[in-house]
Amino acid sequence: MTALVAVALPFTVQAQGAPSAAAPPAVAAPASLPAAAPAAEAPKLTPMRPMTESVAAIVNDEIISTYDLAQRMRLLIATSGVTPTQDTLPEFQQEALRSLVDERLQIQELRRVQKDQKITIIATDDEIQEELAGMAQQNNLKPEGFLAALKQQGISSETLFEQIRAQMSWQRWIRGRYGTRLRIGEDQIKATQARLIAAASKPQYEVSEVFLDAGRAGGMDAAVKGATQLVAQIQQGAPFAAVARQFSTSSTAAAGGEAGWISQGEMPTQVDAVLDQLRPGQLSQPIPVKDGVYIIYLRDKRSGAGQTLVSLKQAAIALPATATDAEVQAARVKLEGVKASIKDCQTLEATVSKTPGVVAGDLGEAEVGDLSPEFKDAAQTLNVGQVSSPIRTKVGLHVLAVCGKRASGAGQVDHDQIESRLTGQQLSMISRRYMRDLRNSATIETR
Incomplete structure (x- = not known):
């Protein structure tokens, strides 16, 4: 089912240079948009058509003109951000024609259903205007400015309205007819x-x-x-x-x-x-x-989930690797006292701040396997809410509080x-x- 169009403005897209396959999809370069037209009346649904046009396709006796096809190609290229070349243009023409054929079939089927079942399925002009307003808002524009940006690309408002009408109506019919009956056991x-x-x-x-x-x-x-x-x-x-x-x-x-x-x-x-x-x-x-x-x-x-994610906080005293045994022992005694006063992770920072020379820190969430060897054993063996004994590292002495633990991928x-x-x-x-x-x-x- 074709999705409701969400226009990616700007419509004129310049290629950024072809990145390698390892690069993420690039974002289209900005282009200037025309100023929004003054708010007056709602956009008309029937713009002027050219004096001459020929037949591109016939769907159950309903004509798709070459004008319709050219307009849909412009809309397709503009809203997808593609930059067609002479080699790719035929493919985009085929896609535009397939879309028009599908939409003609959808509207024809919906007209038949409306007549047989005496229900209203096809989207009204007011509903299309509401959808247009939402699309314009996503692009930080008013509907008039949005349509002006389309017009600058040579795209009539009727082309967009017809696409919106078909897509809204078809989705409504599929979901209404089958969505209520469909039961996922x-x-x-x-x-x-x-x-x-x-x-x-x-x-x-x-x-x-x-x-x-x-x-x-x-x-x-x-x-x-x-x-x-x-x-x-x-x-x-x-x-x-x-x-x-x-x-x-x-x-x-x-x-x-x-x-x-x-x-x-x-x-x-x-x-x-x-x-x-x-x-x-x-x-x-x-x-x-x-x-x-x-x-x-x-x-x-x-x-x-074979890995365990753990959330840690710490209280620490800075000690160089050259610290004496006496200095390490004094720091250990101080941290043991701090450990005894820590009641939970929420109040850890406030509790630690009362002891001079001891700093608190939130280490965030990490996989146990990515932790330093000194911290890994405590993270594996302690339960949530428990606090470790002082741990010596090259930069200091630390006590760790385990604030959370879960299997990665869980949830x-x-x-x-x-x-x-x-x-x-x-x-x-x-x-x-x-x-x-x-x-x-x-x-x-x-x-």
Whole structure:
């Protein structure tokens, strides 16, 4: 299901130079925007059309004109941040045409449903204006300024309104018809929780994704070719989130492709194999899977629950490595007294500040395995709330308070999050199948 467009302003994107595959997706360079038009009346939904235009496609006797296609190409390029070349322009034209065909099919189907069931599904002009206001606010603009920025790129407001109308209406229909009937059983949620817990000792990945449906793209070869061009565009500066919103058919498209933290086994095995090789900040090459092609951006990575994270605070007395035994012993006695007065982590700093020559510090959270050898044993053996005996290091004498301890990766197995993710996946799959059925039964002629 195509995501609601979220325009990545500015619309004119200059390539930043092609970074290596190890570099994170670049951000589009700023460009000046026109001043917002004075607030007068709501933008009109019917701008002037050119005097001459020809037929680009016919969908069940409904015409898509060459003007419609040119306008959608402009909108697609502007909102995805891509910089087309002579080689890639045909691919963007095909994607624009596929989007227009899909939206015509969606609106035709929704009109049929409205007539048969006597319900209102298709978004009204007022609802589109509300959506436009939200989009403009995300770009720190008023609706008039937002449309002025579009106009500067040669894009009519009607083109944006038509896309918003189709996407809002289709999402409303899919969620309304299937969302209330779709039941994610507790057995499914528990099975997913059990699998995630079992995988908790494995590395976990924070990822963003673009998924190109091979059926929609015209076959696997076409999907791979399109994904390859998108990877090149992202490396040259197109924002990943904007590309995901315009091109991805995954349920995460509306969120700019952000899939959050995942464990091995949640993605196809081909994706898992690539994730294992990526480093944070890296962008994958196209990854073919059964039904399409993935592009993965690895935002972050962490070790599994086999590691223990510990939160520490300390009270310390500075002592050089050359300190005498008498100096060390005097410091030890003082710290033993401080230790006896420490009641909890919350009041540790205030308690320590009462003793001259002793400083308190918050060491934050770290994996036990990353701690210095002197601190590691105390962090492993002490329970939360306990305070260590004085520990000698090269720079001083310390007592450690364990303020928290948890398995890394724990806490990610959340019931509601799992249910929401499974629901989104099911609705996305239903929408893709619905669209395939509409395409198969439609009469579509391209010129």
